[in-house]
Amino acid sequence: MKYLFLIKESLQSLRHNILRSLLTVIGIVVGIISVTTMLGLGAGLSDNITDRFSAFATGDLSISGDLKYTDLEWINDRPYVSATLAEKSVAGTTVIVYSSEFSPSITSVVGDYAEIQKYELLDGEVFDTQSPNFSDKVLVISQDFQEAVSEETGQKPTLGHKILVDGQQYEIVGIIDIETAGFNSGDGSILIPYQTTIGTLSGTDTFSSISILLEDSSYFEVAGVDILSGLNASRNLSSDSTDSFSAQTAQSIIETIQETANIISIFLGVIGGIALFVGGIGTMNMMLTSVTERTKEIGLRKAVGARDRDILLQILIESVFITTFGGVVGIIITVIGSYFANQFLLSSSSSISIIISWNVILTAFCVSMFIGVIFGIYPSRNASKLQPVDALRSD
Amino acid sequence: MSKNEQNKIVDLKNISKSFFLKGGLEIPVLHNVDLVVYDGDMLAILGPSGSGKSTLMNIIGGLDVSSGGEYFFEGKSVNDMTSDELAELRSSDISFIFQSFHLLSGKTVYQNVMLPLLYQRTFKGDHNEYVKNALKQSSLEEEQWHKYPNQLSGGQRQRVAIARALVAKPRLLLADEPTGNLDSKTGDNIIDALTHLNKEYGTTIVIVTHDESLTEIVRRVITIADGHIKETKNSHI
Numbered sequence A: 001m002k003y004l005f006l007i008k009e010s011l012q013s014l015r016h017n018i019l020r021s022l023l024t025v026i027g028i029v030v031g032i033i034s035v036t037t038m039l040g041l042g043a044g045l046s047d048n049i050t051d052r053f054s055a056f057a058t059g060d061l062s063i064s065g066d067l068k069y070t071d072l073e074w075i076n077d078r079p080y081v082s083a084t085l086a087e088k089s090v091a092g093t094t095v096i097v098y099s100s101e102f103s104p105s106i107t108s109v110v111g112d113y114a115e116i117q118k119y120e121l122l123d124g125e126v127f128d129t130q131s132p133n134f135s136d137k138v139l140v141i142s143q144d145f146q147e148a149v150s151e152e153t154g155q156k157p158t159l160g161h162k163i164l165v166d167g168q169q170y171e172i173v174g175i176i177d178i179e180t181a182g183f184n185s186g187d188g189s190i191l192i193p194y195q196t197t198i199g200t201l202s203g204t205d206t207f208s209s210i211s212i213l214l215e216d217s218s219y220f221e222v223a224g225v226d227i228l229s230g231l232n233a234s235r236n237l238s239s240d241s242t243d244s245f246s247a248q249t250a251q252s253i254i255e256t257i258q259e260t261a262n263i264i265s266i267f268l269g270v271i272g273g274i275a276l277f278v279g280g281i282g283t284m285n286m287m288l289t290s291v292t293e294r295t296k297e298i299g300l301r302k303a304v305g306a307r308d309r310d311i312l313l314q315i316l317i318e319s320v321f322i323t324t325f326g327g328v329v330g331i332i333i334t335v336i337g338s339y340f341a342n343q344f345l346l347s348s349s350s351s352i353s354i355i356i357s358w359n360v361i362l363t364a365f366c367v368s369m370f371i372g373v374i375f376g377i378y379p380s381r382n383a384s385k386l387q388p389v390d391a392l393r394s395d
Numbered sequence B: 001m002s003k004n005e006q007n008k009i010v011d012l013k014n015i016s017k018s019f020f021l022k023g024g025l026e027i028p029v030l031h032n033v034d035l036v037v038y039d040g041d042m043l044a045i046l047g048p049s050g051s052g053k054s055t056l057m058n059i060i061g062g063l064d065v066s067s068g069g070e071y072f073f074e075g076k077s078v079n080d081m082t083s084d085e086l087a088e089l090r091s092s093d094i095s096f097i098f099q100s101f102h103l104l105s106g107k108t109v110y111q112n113v114m115l116p117l118l119y120q121r122t123f124k125g126d127h128n129e130y131v132k133n134a135l136k137q138s139s140l141e142e143e144q145w146h147k148y149p150n151q152l153s154g155g156q157r158q159r160v161a162i163a164r165a166l167v168a169k170p171r172l173l174l175a176d177e178p179t180g181n182l183d184s185k186t187g188d189n190i191i192d193a194l195t196h197l198n199k200e201y202g203t204t205i206v207i208v209t210h211d212e213s214l215t216e217i218v219r220r221v222i223t224i225a226d227g228h229i230k231e232t233k234n235s236h237i
């Protein structure tokens, strides 16, 4: 290849001024670290949010509004519905186990819990969630809750143990392993029969949402419209009113959340990009200085036969090499650094991690090369346009 | 009548050159210069400082362009050449030796001499062979080859510059005061080396000099004064 020697010439020049080259590289390294870390953090955050809400957004369709148990029954009778689940979180309640206070997320449940939620039964049983009349003072605890208690008090609550919820005694009948829905305090979660909570924990018998599993999940649109018009009719509202009720598919919720997460990622990326931009300006500054210093050399190269494009390419290669090298070093540091950062985040029981995907690595690599081209064009054009006589004459 | 008359290498017709300062002020340097250089010539250009010797050399060497007149190199119009074609001319047909050597400090002697070959698009030969030949022709001993320019004496540096000028086997070698920075003994050695090249290999050489003694050696002498040239010696006639 005819231009191969220019790569050698470029490297020779960079080596000749090694200190300045390295200082410029550092600017790019910092820029790339900041971009990749920000993108990795954005990806981690987005994954984390999506995970949490995926666990939360169960079933094919979810109806929100001021819903009653009779609505649940009515929806259950629709021919296209295969299962339903109404959950209601009970807020502001203290839980006392072994004389210590905890604040797990407490959910009142009625409907086909087993069908719609994904969980693993570790011990005992899950109470009869289907029956609206089941009102025993029992509860199911999550493994997370069990561990939180054991960590705090040194004792592990097991089946048959009684714990205090809002001053009343409840017996543990089951222990399950379940993805925690939404954000919580880290104390795990507790399930209580719907009927038991009425008048004691929650006061009202309404739900804010109902999850629905369809016979065929692709019917979600028709099903949503049909259910909404039915609910509106029962409240004497026009069938297409959206004032009281709304239908969302699990998919649409996740998409909305992912969109938000993406915007956060882009925002973080842009913040990281500012450092990279500064690094790019540094490279341009260095290349301009280097071209000015080497005016005579460039004149000499032209005098012995270098064409404009030979000079242009050499300077451009130098610039691209600086930024790409900086990019690679930056990526390596970020990968290693994020590994240790993640170990730390894990040990401090944070659920957010920095995810450096191949995508991010590839993007960072390409961006660093691109930066070299962008910020190298001006200096290299300047150099290539020098007139040989003027260049040789310069001092 | 010279037998070389058929082989004109450089043919300058009515060349003029002015420089323009920033305010638009014109500095005329060369007026209506006619000059022919034949294949195998060894020609000296004399003239007082500031008379335009370097300016003329730069035009002949394709480093600068004239303001008026026509220039033919081996019959091709240099005026019409693009910057790429001029680069090609400097790459394969013409080479320069400068008063201040102009060696690249980051390269060894060997690499400096190699440089012109790197920019040759169509070079077919063995780079190393050409470089070694050029170094030997310029009487540079092998122990100097891998030194850097700042480790050499002035005379040695100018020999490196000569080797660099020779390496691509140019048709025309332009030397602008090649001995200006050297003591007279070293300078004489350089002139000897150039004379040898002209005699042995028939390289056409144009030398700018202040040194009157050189006029004894060369066959033709051109003198520049007030922007005009005059041929003051031509031993062919």
Ligand SMILES: Nc1ncnc2c1ncn2[C@@H]1O[C@H](COP(=O)(O)OP(=O)(O)OP(=O)(O)O)[C@@H](O)[C@H]1O
Pocket (backbone or CB within 6 Å): B019, B020, B027, B029, B047, B048, B049, B050, B051, B052, B053, B054, B055, B056
């Ligand atoms: N780029 C330029 N801009 C303006 N004036 C110039 C430029 N180059 C040369 N000149 C002028 O042209 C004239 C001739 O310069 P040139 O360098 O050709 O002289 P010279 O004969 O080589 O002198 P010397 O023997 O000192 O090397 C001088 O008066 C110089 O000031």
Ligand SMILES: [Mg+2]
Pocket (backbone or CB within 6 Å): B053, B054, B055, B176
């Ligand atoms: Mg001069």
